[in-house]
Amino acid sequence: MKDLEAQAASIGALAEPNRLALYRYVVATGxxxxxxQAAEAVDLPLHTVKFHLDRLVxxxxxxxxxxxxxxxxxxxxxxxxxxxxxxxxxxSVSLPERRYDLAGEVLAAAVSQSVQAGTxxxxxxxxxxxxxxxxxxxxxxxxxRRTGRAAKRRSLVEVLADNGYEPRLVDDDLCLTxxxxxxxxxxxxxxxxxxxxxxxxxxxxxxxxxQMRPRLDPQPGSCCVxxxxxxxxxxxx
Numbered sequence: 226m227k228d229l230e231a232q233a234a235s236i237g238a239l240a241e242p243n244r245l246a247l248y249r250y251v252v253a254t255g256x257x258x259x260x261x262q263a264a265e266a267v268d269l270p271l272h273t274v275k276f277h278l279d280r281l282v283x284x285x286x287x288x289x290x291x292x293x294x295x296x297x298x299x300x301x302x303x304x305x306x307x308x309x310x311x312x313x314x315x316x317s318v319s320l321p322e323r324r325y326d327l328a329g330e331v332l333a334a335a336v337s338q339s340v341q342a343g344t345x346x347x348x349x350x351x352x353x354x355x356x357x358x359x360x361x362x363x364x365x366x367x368x369x370r371r372t373g374r375a376a377k378r379r380s381l382v383e384v385l386a387d388n389g390y391e392p393r394l395v396d397d398d399l400c401l402t403x404x405x406x407x408x409x410x411x412x413x414x415x416x417x418x419x420x421x422x423x424x425x426x427x428x429x430x431x432x433x434x435x436q437m438r439p440r441l442d443p444q445p446g447s448c449c450v451x452x453x454x455x456x457x458x459x460x461x462x
Contacts, residue, residue, distance in 0.1 A: 247278060
């Protein structure tokens with residue numbers, strides 16, 4: 226969710242027309258651009274250009290570097306100029322949230338395993354998805370030796386929420402109300418639902434949540450996976 230907020234803020238920064246014009250100019254140029262060059266290109270005052278370019282850097286849309294344009298070095302060479310180029314970071318916002326990058330990662334790993342080891346592709350997808358889920362769980366950091374049930378539930382909810390599943394507790398089930406791979410699931414239902422289940426199982430196993438059991442339970446408008454929580458659980462903090 227935090228990543229979604231950050232990306233939305235980045236795209237929102239381009240709503241200002243002059244800022245958008247500067248961003249487009251820097252991207253189209255293809256090489257690092259100085260403030261004076263940008264100001265001349267878009268016909269804006271230098272102080273305005275400086276403000277907008279630095280704002281684009283703050284939002285992660287541009288990156289800055291310092292370089293002496295004259296090529297001279299040593300005393301008397303002058304101060305380096307601040308130059309701007311497009312950031313390597315990829316920005317994309319989709320509501321409801323979609324994670325086709327994550328699906329691509331799983332499927333690419335599965336194809337590689339299938340080619341190299343001869344694993345049937347369906348089995349390879351499930352193995353790759355489980356490993357990906359475990360990795361996402363591991364990004365939470367090592368679990369404490371003694372973790373209460375509520376803390377474990379919070380960890381599971383946080384990992385699934387951060388990856389677009391929109392988890393919600395209904396009775397004793399953690400329902401995933403959004404499928405991050407919705408379009409793929411519509412066209413390749415069996416493959417993608419199996420991938421979803423294996424990925425969530427990987428998260429559950431990675432968090433050592435032995436009492437929580439993911440299962441397939443397709444419902445219209447939501448992810449095909451639900452997680453049966455421990456019988457004693459009654460709410461998600």
